[in-house]
Amino acid sequence: METAENKQVIFKGYIDGVPKETDMEVKMGSEVELEVVKGSGALLVKNLYLSCDPYMRGRMRQFYGSYIPPFVPGSVIEGFGVSRVVDSDNPNFKTGDLVTGITGWEEYSLIHKTEQLRKIQQDDIPLSYYVGLLGMPGFTAYAGFYEVCAPKKGDCVFVSAASGAVGQLVGQLAKLYGCYVVGSAGSNQKVDLLKNKFGFDEAFNYKEELDLDAALKRYFPQGIDIYFDNVGGAMLDAALTNMSLHGRIAVCGMVSEQSLSNPKGIHNLFNLISKRVRMQGFLQSDYLHLYPRFLEDVISYYKQGKIVYVEDMKDGLESAPAALVGLYAGKNVGKQVVCVAHE
Numbered sequence: 001m002e003t004a005e006n007k008q009v010i011f012k013g014y015i016d017g018v019p020k021e022t023d024m025e026v027k028m029g030s031e032v033e034l035e036v037v038k039g040s041g042a043l044l045v046k047n048l049y050l051s052c053d054p055y056m057r058g059r060m061r062q063f064y065g066s067y068i069p070p071f072v073p074g075s076v077i078e079g080f081g082v083s084r085v086v087d088s089d090n091p092n093f094k095t096g097d098l099v100t101g102i103t104g105w106e107e108y109s110l111i112h113k114t115e116q117l118r119k120i121q122q123d124d125i126p127l128s129y130y131v132g133l134l135g136m137p138g139f140t141a142y143a144g145f146y147e148v149c150a151p152k153k154g155d156c157v158f159v160s161a162a163s164g165a166v167g168q169l170v171g172q173l174a175k176l177y178g179c180y181v182v183g184s185a186g187s188n189q190k191v192d193l194l195k196n197k198f199g200f201d202e203a204f205n206y207k208e209e210l211d212l213d214a215a216l217k218r219y220f221p222q223g224i225d226i227y228f229d230n231v232g233g234a235m236l237d238a239a240l241t242n243m244s245l246h247g248r249i250a251v252c253g254m255v256s257e258q259s260l261s262n263p264k265g266i267h268n269l270f271n272l273i274s275k276r277v278r279m280q281g282f283l284q285s286d287y288l289h290l291y292p293r294f295l296e297d298v299i300s301y302y303k304q305g306k307i308v309y310v311e312d313m314k315d316g317l318e319s320a321p322a323a324l325v326g327l328y329a330g331k332n333v334g335k336q337v338v339c340v341a342h343e
Contacts, residue, residue: 003031009105009320011071014062018328023060024077024321032108036089043093043111045083047103050317051131052324052336053079053165054255067283077105077320080131081340082120090114098122100130105320107340125302126311132335133309134298136284137165140252142294143287145173148250148280149226153178156220158239161230162203163190163310165335166252169298170228171200172307179226182219184235186330193333197308212238223247231255233264240268240277249279255328310334 008029015023036044056079059071071077081103085093093099093114101117103109111117120130132138144166145151157174159167162183171194174181182202183194194203202219209215216224216238223244229236232254239249272279301307312332314323320338327336 002034006032013073021321026318036087044087047083047340049082049128050338051080140284141166141169144250155179155225157181157226158224159183159228216242240271243277247277251281
């Protein structure tokens with residue numbers, strides 16, 4: 001039986017604070033047999049691309065009340081990926097199929113929960129986009145904007161962390177819908193990207209703003225109709241004071257708070273009452289019935305050149321810990337992806 005060495009990224013133990021590269025270890029695992037045990041219903045896959053996503057920080061603490069369980073210390077980290085089937089004991093998949101879904105941060109993974117995988121129909125779209133534009137982040141943007149934000153043509157839309165995996169698509173969908181769109185980001189390079197590549201009407205570097213409330217008043221003198229929140233914290237507080245009557249806030253992520261032991265409170269919640277604002281958290285998994293429509297729409301927009309997407313690609317499994325850690329310091333420009341093996 002043919003075997004192969006299996007390089008892996010191991011989670012060392014639960015953490016408090018910002019993740020560090022030393023919280024993970026890249027090592028050669030035991031040899032993996034390149035055949036699946038008959039009767040197991042499992043797949044053996046070779047991982048091609050791995051996704052680094054902000055939600056993964058929440059899996060590094062021992063908390064079981066979330067929508068996804070924590071990582072297991074001493075075990076392989078897992079996340080969304082694109083993989084090629086090496087061997088299959090499942091009639092729905094055959095050797096050579098390309099799939100996307102939850103996999104291990106390793107060269108080869110044995111997947112038993114095959115119901116969470118989707119087949120990829122090869123197209124002229126980069127395979128890595130299936131963990132970004134056409135994957136969980138892209139679908140989060142799509143469902144969050146159309147379903148949670150309930151947009152109307154002419155709405156004034158604010159997107160935080162706007163150059164990231166989710167934000168860049170939210171802004172472009174809003175522009176296609178006929179909205180006025182402003183994004184915030186953490187560097188002048190990203191601000192330039194927002195305005196000159198993604199087509200935002202305006203963008204600003206929040207690190208250069210001494211007063212976020214004043215900055216939002218400058219860009220939204222008539223108020224914010226939709227705030228797509230990816231960061232929480234001080235930006236959410238400032239947005240609350242600048243919302244329009246009957247505004248909508250889609251709470252997608254809180255990356256500014258995820259690594260804090262004692263997150264700061266939000267002070268401006270009274271605006272929800274006085275302005276009758278609807279603020280709603282959501283998970284993309286609540287809207288999976290929309291996924292086929294999402295794929296059709298976004299692939300069409302992409303092929304027509306109506307939307308673009310930017311990735312930050314790192315090569316090699318050994319680069320994965322640094323890539324994930326860099327996410328929380330804003331080092332990535334666009335969707336952070338790790339290439340484990342070329343197609």
